[in-house]
Amino acid sequence: MGLKVGIIGCGSIARFRHGPEYKANPHVEEIVFYDRHLERAKTLASLFGGRAVETVEELYHDPKIIAISDCSSNDAHHIYSTNALLNGKHVLCEKPLAINVECAEKILAAQKRSGKKLMVDHNQRLTKVHQKAKQIIEKKELGDVLTFTTTFGHKGPESWGVEKSNATWFFKKERSSLGVAGDLGIHKIDLIHYLLDDVIEEVKAFHATLDKTDENGKRIEVCDNVVCALKTRKGRIGNASFSWTYYGFEDNSTIIYCQNGIMKMYDHPHFPLLIETKDGEVIKYELESIQTNENQTSTGVIEAFIDSIMNDKEPPITGEQALTTLKVVESILDGKHV
Structure with missing residues (x-):
C-alpha cells in the first residue's frame, strides 16, 4: 500500500520539484494538491495524476494523508507547517523555515508536541x-x-x-x-x-x-x-x-x-x-x-523525506x-x- 501525501502551495517549486519527485517515488501512491487559487491546484493534479481540494482543512483532516509538503510563500510557513504537524502530519517545509526566528520557533514547538518528522528543503x-x-x-x-x-x-x-x-x-x-x-x-x-x-x-x-x-x-x-x-x-x-x-x-x-x-x-x-x-x-x-x-x-529531497518516514529516522x-x-x-x- 503506497503513501498518500499532500502539497500546500502550487507554484513553481511544487510544479518543478515536489510534484515530479513525489510522482517518481515508488512509495507514493497519491498526491493531493491545495492552493488558494484552486485552478493552480487542479493544474498540478492533472500534471501528476493527483487530485485537488478546495480547502487546506481537507488535507489536515484526511487520515490517509501521512505527510505534507509546505510550498507556500515564506510568510505562511509558520501557519501551514504548524497546523499540519498538529494535525498529525509529517512535514517537509520549503526554505526558509519561516520569515523570522520567532515564527520558526512556533513550528519547532509544534513538531515537538506532535512527535512527527519535520524536514526543511535545504537541498x-x-x-x-x-x-x-x-x-x-x-x-x-x-x-x-x-x-x-x-x-x-x-x-x-x-x-x-x-x-x-x-x-x-x-x-x-x-x-x-x-x-x-x-x-x-x-x-x-x-x-x-x-x-x-x-x-x-x-x-x-x-x-x-x-x-x-x-x-x-x-x-x-x-x-x-x-x-x-x-x-x-x-x-x-x-x-x-x-x-x-x-x-x-x-x-x-x-x-x-x-x-x-x-x-x-x-x-x-x-x-x-x-x-x-x-x-x-x-x-x-x-x-x-x-x-x-x-x-x-x-x-533527492523527497526521497530522503519519504525514507525518514518509512524507516522512522531523523531527516537529513x-x-x-x-x-x-x-x-x-x-x-x-x-x-x-x-
Whole structure:
C-alpha cells in the first residue's frame, strides 16, 4: 500500500520539484494538491495524476494523508507547517523555515508536541558533490579548512516564478521578508554549516536593492544583493555573495581553502568538483551538475523525506538546523550578533 501525501502551495517549486519527485517515488501512491487559487491546484493534479481540494482543512483532516509538503510563500510557513504537524502530519517545509526566528520557533514547538518528522528543503546538502566534499573535509585529506567563499546568484525569481512577472511575491516585504538572503543566501549559509560541521557566529554584511523593480516600476521592498564576511565558531573565516541580478549564467559555486589545497565546487564548467593540491596536482571528479532553474533534475529531497518516514529516522535536514541557519540570515539583514 503506497503513501498518500499532500502539497500546500502550487507554484513553481511544487510544479518543478515536489510534484515530479513525489510522482517518481515508488512509495507514493497519491498526491493531493491545495492552493488558494484552486485552478493552480487542479493544474498540478492533472500534471501528476493527483487530485485537488478546495480547502487546506481537507488535507489536515484526511487520515490517509501521512505527510505534507509546505510550498507556500515564506510568510505562511509558520501557519501551514504548524497546523499540519498538529494535525498529525509529517512535514517537509520549503526554505526558509519561516520569515523570522520567532515564527520558526512556533513550528519547532509544534513538531515537538506532535512527535512527527519535520524536514526543511535545504537541498544543497544532498548533492553528490557537496557530500563528497564533506567526506574529504572530515578526513582532512587537504588538512584543516582555513577560509571559504560561496556564491549563489541568478537573474531573479521573476524568471522562475509561476507568473514570470515582477509582481512575484518574492519581491513583497510582507510575504518574502528576507529577499535574496532568504531565497538564495539561506542555502549557502546552511551549506557552510554542513560542509564544515561548524556554525557561523559573526557576520559583517552589506545588503541593498540595486536593480529590481516591481510591477509599478518602483524599487522592490527587499534586498536583491548581499555581500558579507563570515566567521565560524571554530575560527574559519570566509565571504559570501547572494544576488538576484546575475544577468548571465547562474553561479552556485563554493570554494574551500585548506592547508594543503583548494576544493572547488560547481565552479568549473565540466568538473563539478575540482581539487588543486599544494604540490600542483589537479584532481577532477565527474559527478552530476547542480540543479538550476533551467536544468531541473532530482534533488533527492523527497526521497530522503519519504525514507525518514518509512524507516522512522531523523531527516537529513532538521528544523533545528534550519533555525540555526535562519538566525545567521537574520543577523546578515539586521546587523545584530548571531
